Amino acid sequence: MMISTRGRYALRVMIDLAQHTESGYIPMKEVALRQEISLKYLERILPILVKNGLVEGVQGKGGGYRLVRSPKEYTAGEILRLTEGDLAPVSCLSKCAEPCPRSAYCATLPMWSGFFDMTNKYFDGITIEDLSKPRE
Amino acid sequence: MMISTRGRYALRVMIDLAQHTESGYIPMKEVALRQEISLKYLERILPILVKNGLVEGVQGKGGGYRLVRSPKEYTAGEILRLTEGDLAPVSCLSKCAEPCPRSAYCATLPMWSGFFDMTNKYFDGITIEDLSKPRE
């Protein structure tokens, strides 16, 4: 299990916002209802997206959230890396890991690195616009 | 983080056994020393490999473990799926998950499925023989 609900919910919120861009600011209450996700939990995820400049939040009546860029300018990779920390398949490749003394001769490290690269490329090749379209 | 130490250690044990096939049965004590892994922890991982027929274990003095196939006939994918359960990136794709009621219209499911397939193909394309060779 690599992607937790935090990253998955963040993606679904972004998709939901993309599907309602013309409606101005969207309250999370609506998104929570549509997506069947606890509002309280979403309220803990959204600040990550706000602080990193992916969405804009406006308080008060009539407030809510909206995307600050066009949906095609967000990649799934960007959103997942923010909410999940990173997409490293093993701890030694995580950005916050201390350097492994075995790395110079580790037989499996190239395999993990290759997978890591592939993972980032895969998710960076998918935009919120792609995900917002109805499925064929 | 997708792959835990269990899967990583299992791979390293298999590689170590592959690098010492000519020596008959290899005691885990030796592998633990070479790989700098706790013997007690390895002893909890090996039964998984034995029960699934990947390695053979012989008790008693002079005993140990050995591969039952040629190193090129094991894939990293096979070993990881055994020790990690499966390689599903999200819970809804895990084999032991109850069916998700949103699957028919979930906007992100195809992305996760595509990644799941890619993951399995990547690790199924790497054999223990590949990993046993010295790095270039």
Added chain:
DNA sequence: TCAATACCTACCATGTCAATAGGTATTTTG
């Protein structure tokens, strides 16, 4: 003034991970 909203912090229950502890069963060897 009130309602609706974002935003904030603390808390909690559950499960997994990574390992340790302390054995038993089996086999070879002296």
Added chain:
DNA sequence: CAAAATACCTATTGACATGGTAGGTATTGA
């Protein structure tokens, strides 16, 4: 036969992450 070496088994533990919930405060529009 005794001892050593090995696989094999089960219970326990501490740390941590996950997936929330609870209970607020701050801000804004009507």
